[in-house]
Amino acid sequence: MANAVDLPRVGAVARFASAFAVPPDRAGGALTLVEMIPPGQINLRCDGHDPRAARAVGGVLQGLLPVNANTVQSAADVTVLWLGPDEWLILTAPGQEGAVMAQLREALTGLHAAVTDVTGNRALLRLSGPSARETLQKGCTLDLHPRGFRPGQCAQTVLARAGIILHQRDDAPTYDILPRRSFAEYVWLWLSDAMAEYNGRAISG
Amino acid sequence: MLLIHCPWCGPRDEIEFAYGGEAHRVRPADPSALSDAEWADFLFLRANPKGVHRERWVHAHGCRRWFNVERHTVTHEILRVYPPGAAAEPDAAVAEAQPPQASQQGVRS
Numbered sequence: 001m002a003n004a005v006d007l008p009r010v011g012a013v014a015r016f017a018s019a020f021a022v023p024p025d026r027a028g029g030a031l032t033l034v035e036m037i038p039p040g041q042i043n044l045r046c047d048g049h050d051p052r053a054a055r056a057v058g059g060v061l062q063g064l065l066p067v068n069a070n071t072v073q074s075a076a077d078v079t080v081l082w083l084g085p086d087e088w089l090i091l092t093a094p095g096q097e098g099a100v101m102a103q104l105r106e107a108l109t110g111l112h113a114a115v116t117d118v119t120g121n122r123a124l125l126r127l128s129g130p131s132a133r134e135t136l137q138k139g140c141t142l143d144l145h146p147r148g149f150r151p152g153q154c155a156q157t158v159l160a161r162a163g164i165i166l167h168q169r170d171d172a173p174t175y176d177i178l179p180r181r182s183f184a185e186y187v188w189l190w191l192s193d194a195m196a197e198y199n200g201r202a203i204s205g
Numbered sequence: 206m207l208l209i210h211c212p213w214c215g216p217r218d219e220i221e222f223a224y225g226g227e228a229h230r231v232r233p234a235d236p237s238a239l240s241d242a243e244w245a246d247f248l249f250l251r252a253n254p255k256g257v258h259r260e261r262w263v264h265a266h267g268c269r270r271w272f273n274v275e276r277h278t279v280t281h282e283i284l285r286v287y288p289p290g291a292a293a294e295p296d297a298a299v300a301e302a303q304p305p306q307a308s309q310q311g312v313r314s
């Protein structure tokens with residue numbers, strides 16, 4: 001994380017709110033929306049059921065490689081999201097993506113795999129608090145009921161017609177929303193409006 | 206609105222998908238050997254059945270994978286979803302739902 005402050009990594013909704021390295025405490029469990037400092041983003045393609053590939057990737061990513069559909073595994077500085085049967089999105093601390101990619105490429109040498117730097121592709125918005133689920137349901141057709149979508153799950157889906165990756169982090173509930181960067185302002189404004197009836201706050205740093 | 210079961214992601218709303226037309230069309234091995242009529246048949250003519258239709262869909266806003274759907278074109282009921290490359294043989298339910306229709310087959314060469 002030390003590199004985060006050294007990088008000129010401007011948030012995608014900087015016109016409305018500066019991005020946070022750590023989200024501020026939620027005031028009394030209120031519904032809040034913040035942008036996180038854009039993380040390092042790596043797209044990984046490989047056969048996760050090939051034991052050699054799983055070992056190689058696991059060695060670099062602290063054993064993280066979710067092979068079950070729509071699931072996420074994370075450690076302190078890295079989050080791995082399942083995107084498809086042979087595709088993952090790896091989120092690193094800002095600035096760490098280069099080192100992680102180099103390690104992945106070395107570990108996967110000789111295997112049928114691709115490691116691509118997609119940092120800057122998506123913004124990371126964090127919506128948290130009671131009514132977060134209801135807010136999302138206004139524009140997302142995914143069934144977000146706890147029986148169907150729980151902490152540790154992710155989905156590539158559509159929010160108010162914008163393609164997003166959605167990741168539920170905890171039972172607050174807290175959701176990470178990753179729209180493409182050029183859609184981030186639109187998604188931010190749409191969420192701000194959708195939150196209004198729950199007295200939600202889009203927090204500007 | 207259809208609820209389509211992506212073979213990889215599970216049930217998702219139709220808006221996440223894009224339609225890819227009739228499935229299991231095989232490109233002629235040697236197009237230059239075909240007559241114009243035969244080539245036009247490959248390019249433009251489709252079965253367009255009133256009944257069970259096997260068609261391709263892509264999970265455009267999800268995993269971006271292609272797969273096949275067996276859908277009844279009248280009721281929109283989805284009878285089966287199967288990955289690309291899987292057998293196209295009709296199962297019992299499909300054979301029952303789609304009796305052979307001479308008029309449709311007559312159109313195809």
Ligand SMILES: [Zn+2]
Nearest residue numbers: 211214264268
């Ligand atoms: Zn899918």
